[in-house]
Amino acid sequence: MRIQDYLKQHKLIMDGAMGTYYSRIENNQNAVSEYANLMAQDKIRGIHLSYIEAGAKLIRTNSFAANQQVLNITPAEQVDIINASYELAAQAVKESGKEVYIACDIGPIPELGGRTEEDILEEYRLICDTFLRHKPEIILFETFSDMVYIKRLAAYIKAVAPEVFIITNFCLNKNGYTSKGISARTLLEEIADTKEIDAGGFNCGIGSGHMYHILKKLSFPENKYIVAAPNAGYPEQFQNRMIFMDNEAYFEENMQRITALGIDIIGGCCGTTPAYIKKITDKIDLKEVQRGIRVKQSQKATEQKELRTNDFFELFVPGRKVVAVELDPPYDAKDDTILACASKLKESGVDIITMADSPMGRSRIDSILMSIKLMRECGISVMPHVCCRDKNMIAMRSGLLGAYANGIRNILIVTGDPIPSESRQSTTGVFDYNSVQLMNYVKEMNREHFTEEPIYYGGALNYGRGPVEKVIERMEKKIEAGARYFLTQPIFTDEDIDRIIYIKSKVNTKILCGIMPLVSYRNANFIKNEITGINVPDWVINRYTPDMAKEEAEWAGAKIASEIIEKLKDCADGYYFMLPFNRVSLMDKIKIV
Known part of the structure; x- marks a missing residue:
């Protein structure tokens, strides 16, 4: 069943964190999960299986940070890691015997080191091309702070493979803004206006409580599926390590409230584990499809109020x-x-x-x-x-x-x-x-x-x-x-x-x-x-x-x-x-x- 057809009848549950869960298993907060695609494949495949057994209907490839700058790798090594990430996810789905969707996970490439916008875009295209060779159903951009690259990449993907389902998720702070200063409301409007995007929403940055309070103030576009994947909470330092507290029950309660707003796809980000996904799978009615507060493309939230004039700007007159x-x-x-x-x-x-x-x-x-x-x-x-x-x-x-x-x-x-x-x-x-x-x-x-x-x-x-x-x-x-x-x-x-x-x-x-x-x-x-x-x-x-x-x-x-x-x-x-x-x-x- 295509993911679009599934979403017409069900809520969809994603998996939880890969990076923080892997470092927890390794008992090393500096462990990088993407390297394990080549060095410890059984562990990555086992994490995917744990999430599937917990009830995840969609798993993300272990490729969020698979870029040259973060991993300090060559393009050839990058391609190997990305290919392995997809193959390990596919093996886990096959081994589970369940119908589970795979999303090719792409995280933001750091804009550092004097690289030009075109250089970074070229690397994104390399990542997309590598995934597209596997003929995937879903490509997911997550933890982004703006649409600068996503708009062009979404058009690029659809031109090559129009059947691919594209999800875009953004990282918010507690005030509901990204690190680039863009509000959740504006991002939803941009998602609505980008025809190549099929679903979008928010992940990482904040815990489930803050995610709920931000989402409840928003209206969601009628032409897109909406995603919410908050962190388990906020990490604390313990014996020189940053750890997340185990709060599955609190997370599940907030995810019930989030889902009731009309969110279509739910999951977890940093700090979450298979236990979190199991908790929400057991408690949330996945067949209760509620579309929440939707607005038409032409209806941008509320009508603009009449603006007062600016005394200084009014001085700019001819002569x-x-x-x-x-x-x-x-x-x-x-x-x-x-x-x-x-x-x-x-x-x-x-x-x-x-x-x-x-x-x-x-x-x-x-x-x-x-x-x-x-x-x-x-x-x-x-x-x-x-x-x-x-x-x-x-x-x-x-x-x-x-x-x-x-x-x-x-x-x-x-x-x-x-x-x-x-x-x-x-x-x-x-x-x-x-x-x-x-x-x-x-x-x-x-x-x-x-x-x-x-x-x-x-x-x-x-x-x-x-x-x-x-x-x-x-x-x-x-x-x-x-x-x-x-x-x-x-x-x-x-x-x-x-x-x-x-x-x-x-x-x-x-x-x-x-x-x-x-x-x-x-x-x-x-x-x-x-x-x-x-x-x-x-x-x-x-x-x-x-x-x-x-x-x-x-x-x-x-x-x-x-x-x-x-x-x-x-x-x-x-x-x-x-x-x-x-x-x-x-x-x-x-x-x-």
Whole structure:
């Protein structure tokens, strides 16, 4: 019987964990089950048989981590391991004498080591081709964090073998998001919209209790079968080992509640064993087919509420140049000077203050907290920078929620400067996200939490980083991730101006052109020689002298800035001023056109 026909009449039970169960049997948490496809075949076949005897109607090949990077293997060794994984599963099914489905299990390939997207896609195709030679009925992608590769791979598989049943499962955290910041709701919508996918849902990452609470808030697409395979729970450290507690009864109770929501395929992930599968097989009525809360393709959950306008974004109108000024927060708790600077900028007619997030990797007052204080005490619009370098995804989410609760509606999302070399032994960069990933995460938070008054966010435009077409390609990824505007690096040269004009002609977005009025001969030489990504030409340096007075040097910097603005006026939607040492008096010296 085809799996589609079985699912029309039954719930389907998958097996449980392979990797953690194998390491438990070996009494070695570092044991890698995929190697055992060649080195300990009887053990892998025995695990498959144990799950079948426990009642699993679908078993997964022992190939989740069978990629070159994780196992440190050659393509030829990879093919051998994958072939063995399918053959061992098939042998176990034959030995059991039962009708059991086999899913070819494909896990995510780490995006590390400088490999390109095309390199990784090619390896995925190798894995798929190896499995397809066995003429499988099911291919399963599991524990993924987005659809980037899956969409193309699903189309690739269906073009070669249209009869293959494709399942895609994603790994969520306790808040219902993947590590790429994509919500469970959005993933279900993407699954529904991808015709090549037959079933999809969630596995790993969370225990059965959290899985239930996430799933009960969702509506499921009517055109797909839905999968749930949570972990046994959360591991604890015991005698230098990470172990899962045995809680089969608790797991089974939650799986009953999950199944009652209308889930079609259930099973277990990390920490589960044949005992878990036996428990749910004995307790859950597999013939009670309930489709749960289904929504049509055209019905995306709830209707969109009317959005409130964003005061800053509304300033982008023809004939008006938006003015943003960046301030650096203090290194210490003394904020009198920066408050005075903000008040002065408000008097000068500046539209918004952007607040740097520990630039150059040196700790300052938190950009969000400082922005909130400026907004409240000075009555000026603010845009804190949110940098991916210093906070993990938990702290990032907390900070964004706190910013929103305190009235922040505009942020600039940046990947962030690296940690200074002298500090790297004691300080580590986090980088759970890059800027595009964090933008996607905020996009999801807007949909989930901030629907009536979303956060507007922009991105950095490093216009000189590599070929211009690559710069445009990255901009388009940020726009797809929800970026509404871009703030550029400081612009000085005619070549950089020409590049900005070209980019603006190719990309439909708002661009605030970076202007940095240099304030001394020393300042100009420092920026030219020590800050990467900023091209300060010799003619700029030559406008200063080492013995130039402070006021004279400021006027020189202001005049240069005014000249650059004049050249940019036909392509810039506004200007993003970076004032060295927070010299806000410069704004009264610069001519903005």
